[in-house]
Amino acid sequence: xxxxxxxxxxxxxxxxxxxxxxxxxxxxxxxxxxxxxxxxxxxxxxxxxxxxxxxxxxxxxxxxxxxxxxxxxxxxxxxxxxxxxxxxxxxxxxxxxxxxxxxxxxxxxxxxxxxxxxxxxxxxxxxxxxxxxxxxxxxxxxxxxxxxxxxxxxxxxxxxxxxxxxxxxxxxxxxxxxxxxxxxxxxxxxxxxxxxxxxxxxxxxxxxxxxxxxxxxxxxxxxxxxxxxxxxxxxxxxxxxxxxxxxxxxxxxxxxxxxxxxxxxxxxxxxxxxxxxxxxxxxxxxxxxxxxxxxxxxxxxxxxxxxxxxxxxxxxxxxxxxxxxxxxxxxxxxxxxxxxxxxxxxxxxxxxxxxxxxxxx
Amino acid sequence: xxxxxxxxxxxxxxxxxxxxxxxxxxxxxxxxxxxxxxxxxxxxxxxxxxxxxxxxxxxxxxxxxxxxxxxxxxxxxxxxxxxxxxxxxxxxxxxxxxxxxxxxxxxxxxxxxxxxxxxxxxxxxxxxxxxxxxxxxxxxxxxxxxxxxxxxxxxxxxxxxxxxxxxxxxxxxxxxxxxxxxxxxxxxxxxxxxxxxxxxxxxxxxxxxxxxxxxxxxxxxxxxxxxxxxxxxxxxxxxxxxxxxxxxxxxxxxxxxxxxxxxxxxxxxxxxxxxxxxxxxxxxxxxxxxxxxxxxxxxxxxxxxxxxxxxxxxxxxxxxxxxxxxxxxxxxxxxxxxxxxxxxxxxxxxxxxxxxxxxxxxxxxxxxxxxxxxxxxxxxxxxxxxxxxxxxxxxxxxxxxxxxxxxxxxxxxxxxxxxxxxxxxxxxxxxxxxxxxxxxxxxxxxxxxxxxxxxxxxxxxxxxxxxxxxxxxxxxxxxxxxxxxxxxxxxxxxxxxxxxxxxxxxxxxxxxxx
Numbered sequence: 001x002x003x004x005x006x007x008x009x010x011x012x013x014x015x016x017x018x019x020x021x022x023x024x025x026x027x028x029x030x031x032x033x034x035x036x037x038x039x040x041x042x043x044x045x046x047x048x049x050x051x052x053x054x055x056x057x058x059x060x061x062x063x064x065x066x067x068x069x070x071x072x073x074x075x076x077x078x079x080x081x082x083x084x085x086x087x088x089x090x091x092x093x094x095x096x097x098x099x100x101x102x103x104x105x106x107x108x109x110x111x112x113x114x115x116x117x118x119x120x121x122x123x124x125x126x127x128x129x130x131x132x133x134x135x136x137x138x139x140x141x142x143x144x145x146x147x148x149x150x151x152x153x154x155x156x157x158x159x160x161x162x163x164x165x166x167x168x169x170x171x172x173x174x175x176x177x178x179x180x181x182x183x184x185x186x187x188x189x190x191x192x193x194x195x196x197x198x199x200x201x202x203x204x205x206x207x208x209x210x211x212x213x214x215x216x217x218x219x220x221x222x223x224x225x226x227x228x229x230x231x232x233x234x235x236x237x238x239x240x241x242x243x244x245x246x247x248x249x250x251x252x253x254x255x256x257x258x259x260x261x262x263x264x265x266x267x268x269x270x271x272x273x274x275x276x277x278x279x280x281x282x283x284x285x286x287x288x289x290x291x292x293x294x295x296x297x298x299x300x301x302x303x304x305x306x307x308x309x310x311x312x313x314x315x316x317x318x319x320x321x322x323x324x325x326x327x328x329x330x331x332x333x334x335x336x337x338x339x340x341x342x343x344x345x346x347x348x349x350x351x352x353x354x355x356x357x358x359x360x361x
Numbered sequence: 362x363x364x365x366x367x368x369x370x371x372x373x374x375x376x377x378x379x380x381x382x383x384x385x386x387x388x389x390x391x392x393x394x395x396x397x398x399x400x401x402x403x404x405x406x407x408x409x410x411x412x413x414x415x416x417x418x419x420x421x422x423x424x425x426x427x428x429x430x431x432x433x434x435x436x437x438x439x440x441x442x443x444x445x446x447x448x449x450x451x452x453x454x455x456x457x458x459x460x461x462x463x464x465x466x467x468x469x470x471x472x473x474x475x476x477x478x479x480x481x482x483x484x485x486x487x488x489x490x491x492x493x494x495x496x497x498x499x500x501x502x503x504x505x506x507x508x509x510x511x512x513x514x515x516x517x518x519x520x521x522x523x524x525x526x527x528x529x530x531x532x533x534x535x536x537x538x539x540x541x542x543x544x545x546x547x548x549x550x551x552x553x554x555x556x557x558x559x560x561x562x563x564x565x566x567x568x569x570x571x572x573x574x575x576x577x578x579x580x581x582x583x584x585x586x587x588x589x590x591x592x593x594x595x596x597x598x599x600x601x602x603x604x605x606x607x608x609x610x611x612x613x614x615x616x617x618x619x620x621x622x623x624x625x626x627x628x629x630x631x632x633x634x635x636x637x638x639x640x641x642x643x644x645x646x647x648x649x650x651x652x653x654x655x656x657x658x659x660x661x662x663x664x665x666x667x668x669x670x671x672x673x674x675x676x677x678x679x680x681x682x683x684x685x686x687x688x689x690x691x692x693x694x695x696x697x698x699x700x701x702x703x704x705x706x707x708x709x710x711x712x713x714x715x716x717x718x719x720x721x722x723x724x725x726x727x728x729x730x731x732x733x734x735x736x737x738x739x740x741x742x743x744x745x746x747x748x749x750x751x752x753x754x755x756x757x758x759x760x761x762x763x764x765x766x767x768x769x770x771x772x773x774x775x776x777x778x779x780x781x782x783x784x785x786x787x788x789x790x791x792x793x794x795x796x797x798x799x800x801x802x803x804x805x806x807x808x809x810x811x812x813x814x815x816x817x818x819x820x821x822x823x824x825x826x827x828x829x830x831x832x833x834x835x836x837x838x839x840x841x842x843x844x845x846x847x848x849x850x851x852x853x854x855x856x857x858x859x860x861x862x863x864x865x866x867x868x869x870x871x872x873x874x875x
Contacts, residue, residue, distance in 0.1 A: 179376045182806075183854050184384060187813035188847065191835055192384060196391040272511055276817055279513045280832065295514060299821075302521055313514040320509035328505070 028253075035333035042329020045322035052319060056138035059131075061088030068200055070095055070287045081287075092119075092129035094136040094289055100127045107307045122307040124298065134311050137291035140284055141271050141319065144205040148270035151209025153263040156216030157252075163217075164224025165247055175221070182214045190273055191282040200288050204277070208270060216262050223255040257334030264327035268320045275316050291316050366859055373858055377851045382427055384847050385840060389423035392838040394448055416446060417841075430844065444848070445841035449833045455845040458830060463849060465720035466819070466826035470811050472742060473749035478804060480750070481757025486796070487555050488758065489765035490788070496554030500758065507755035512814050516748040516821035520717045523744050528713020534587035536578055545574040589702055592695040594635050600691045601631045605684045612680050614785050619669050619677050626665040627684045631658070635692070642696050646731050654692060658685035697736040704736050716741045718823045745818045749811060760803050765796040798868050805861035812850045 026034075037043055066083020073080045079096050092098060101118050102108060105127070108117025121130035159178065163171035181189070189211050198204045227233065228251060236250050275292030277283030284290035291312040298308035393399070394417070398410045413419075418426050433443035444455035488497045536544070549571035556566045581587055592600065605624040613620035634657070641657075642650050662685025666678030705714065708722055716722070725737045768774065769792055777787045816828035827846055834842030 176376060176379075179373075180380045180383065183373075183376055183380045183809070183851060184847070185809045185813035185850060187816055188384070188831065188850070189387075191816075191831075192387045192391065192843070195835055196387070268509065272509075275511050276513060279511075280817065280820065282835065292511070292513070295511075295517070299517060302517055309514075309517065313511065316511050316514065317506070317509050320511075321506060324505050324509055 032333045036329050039329035039332055041325045045325035049322045053142055056135045059088045059090040060135045061086045068288055092132045094132040097127040121311045124308055133289055133294055136289045137294055138315055140201040140290050143201045144274045145267045145270050147205025148209045148212055149263055149267040152213040152266055156213035157220055160217040160220025161224050161247055164221035165228055178214045178217055190277050194277050194282040198283055199285055201284055204283050212266055219258050219262055223258050227251045227254055261327055261331045264330055268323035271320050369862055373855045385427045385844055386423045388840045388843045394838040444845050447839050447842040449837035449839040449842055455841045459845045462826050462830050465824055466815055469745055470815055473746045477750045477753035481754040482761045485758040485761030486765050489762045491557045504755040504758045507751050512748055513817045513821055515751055516818055519744050519748055524715045524717045528715055531587055535582050541578045545571050548574045591698045597635055597691055597695050598632050601688045602628050604687050608684050619671055620680055622669045623666045623677055623681045627662055627681055630661050631688045638692055654689045655686050658688055661685050696732045700733045700736055714740050715743055720824050745822050748818050749814050761800055764799050768792045768796045801864045802861050805857040808857045809854050
């Protein structure tokens with residue numbers, strides 16, 4: 001028992017020194033990066049995301065430009081996609097039918113003994129390779145995520161900072177406009193717009209970006225409203241800085257945490273909205289492929305061909321989950337108040353302590 | 362207060378008007394509603410085409426046509442609604458289509474909202490109170506997973522595993538010993554995690570809940586209770602005791618003798634009133650019967666509380682009334698389960714109790730027995746509600762956890778503890794109420810998202826609700842139908858915005874609306 005206070009003291013000493021080391025002459029970027037890399041789940045998620053993207057883009061290759069429609073190649077008589085096609089290392093593509101190998105097209109992937117086989121994720125009734133289709137769907141989803149993330153963040157930051165910084169009539173006008181977009185459920189607005197302008201990943205990504213910025217705009221505005229009253233803004237103004245300089249050099253860097261974290265969460269919402277719209281038939285439509293569209297196409301086949309259903313869904317969950325974890329890691333890194341402390345106590349620790357004490361006796 | 366509400370209402374209505382204009386024009390521009398007729402080319406089609414063009418005012422450009430539509434919609438304010446006709450619904454007036462579809466969707470969304478609020482806040486608050494425990498980490502992880510689930514995917518999985526397989530299990534509800542032990546172990550761990558405390562308490566709680574769930578599961582396997590579940594007077598007494606125990610613990614704690622006696626008295630009162638209530642429910646076979654039961658048991662609870670109350674008559678009688686009103690839930694469940702055999706006989710042999718298609722069993726829709734209809738819609742509601750709840754519960758869990766943690770760090774909580782208030786009072790009075798304030802806003806904003814979710818859920822479960830109307834309307838460029846959908850969702854959004862404001866000022870005395 002005499003030992004206990006000593007160990008408590010060393011514990012608190014160590015914590016203090018961590019705090020000191022953390023802020024000792026480091027830039028914000030370095031501190032944030034260090035904290036982020038300490039968040040294991042977030043780093044693992046980042047790696048998983050990178051691997052998924054690598055797999056999706058290299059395996060079946062990409063199509064750049066063109067109409068994306070399927071046309072028949074005059075020389076070989078095979079289907080090809082209109083546009084510049086860069087082939088990947090996977091031998092099948094997502095639009096041609098192949099002879100059905102296993103009975104009913106069951107997946108050839110098996111974990112023990114491990115083998116990939118001809119069609120790891122199986123085939124549908126026509127013989128299309130599900131692995132290639134899922135990879136193409138992931139490409140499209142990632143494209144939509146990137147577009148939505150960029151566009152919505154840009155608009156959200158501009159609208160939020162302008163109305164938060166200038167306030168007054170401009171602010172109320174912009175915020176009422178934001179209200180108008182918010183009151184229409186995202187799925188409804190996305191479906192109405194998607195029916196007209198959607199169809200492929202690029203157009204869907206752009207139009208979802210045009211409607212998904214509202215939440216971020218409100219948050220950035222609130223951040224600006226509180227930051228613009230701070231002393232360093234007054235100091236900058238007295239020193240003769242222009243409005244643009246104050247916004248970009250003084251306030252925006254201080255609001256970067258809110259922006260980055262919410263941009264991440266926006267991107268995880270983007271994949272769910274994109275796949276939902278494609279599921280309903282108002283998003284990415286044939287001949288192009290989306291994960292949601294694959295699921296909707298094979299909806300009724302769950303009993304007989306569950307693999308048509310499992311793989312696209314698993315990848316949606318995996319991508320959304322990974323982005324959410326990255327967002328969580330970023331939040332912890334930017335906002336130390338919400339950082340998770342190392343776990344103390346708990347049943348397991350109690351039990352270990354109890355056993356250790358017994359051992360000493 | 363009234364002036365504030367009116368001002369807010371006016372501002373929201375303007376926003377709603379602009380939004381409706383946007384939706385109208387965008388939908389109208391998304392295609393040609395009469396494309397099918399136009400391509401048909403027969404003489405009959407041409408005649409129909411001309412008449413429809415006239416009735417839908419297709420010669421007017423969309424921007425102006427909106428105002429024609431708005432004129433008809435404005436009639437709703439004076440009781441003469443004209444939302445136009447729906448071509449997707451065979452020229453049926455939109456108002457009729459909405460009337461038929463609204464009920465089931467509102468039922469679904471309301472139930473999902475209420476349940477997710479209760480479940481989400483309970484889980485979130487308990488994780489905040491047991492921060493950094495194994496329970497907290499597990500729940501946080503699952504909240505992340507649920508938050509990342511696409512609703513259409515979950516719904517199909519639920520259909521397979523929650524309905525088809527579970528119905529098969531219900532036909533012969535015998536759990537294997539291994540499953541019984543595993544479920545009991547899991548439950549025990551969860552309960553021990555929530556209750557927390559020192560190692561001894563935790564082991565004791567774990568043991569008790571393990572034995573209890575083992576006993577219950579074995580008993581229900583042996584008696585095949587799940588095959589034809591019923592409560593009867595014993596079940597009612599047991600469930601009411603559990604409910605009263607929970608409410609008393611949260612409200613006053615078990616140290617308070619008066620509260621415990623009130624709870625015991627209420628269980629006795631419910632047991633005594635069980636038989637007379639059968640007559641009430643039999644003769645007043647409509648929602649009024651339930652209302653009457655709530656009033657009767659509430660008053661009884663009030664009287665019992667006043668009798669045992671002693672010095673704190675006010676608080677104890679309120680406790681009694683709450684227990685009384687809550688025990689009606691048990692009685693309603695009892696009534697529904699009494700019809701279980703009758704219900705299983707009424708539905709087709711292949712279909713199980715948990716339904717995957719539609720909102721009602723057509724054969725039972727016109728039944729005179731409210732309880733039978735309730736049981737029917739209960740069976741139909743389970744899966745879509747779970748599908749809708751999963752995402753919301755995950756969100757609410759995260760929000761309420763963060764909110765309670767924030768509040769627990771405040772100085773006034775330390776003050777409350779320092780002046781010697783019991784922990785329950787600190788949590789339930791000082792922390793809980795303040796933590797609810799930000800949650801109230803988030804929840805009201807979330808309603809719109811739930812309706813969006815309902816579009817997908819209804820499609821998977823083949824409900825003929827509002828979401829189905831929207832789908833059909835947009836597919837056919839049926840602007841009037843889409844607008845009908847939007848009016849209802851917009852009205853709901855407006856109502857919940859106002860509810861949020863009122864709730865805000867009710868919860869937070871610092872906010873003065875005037």
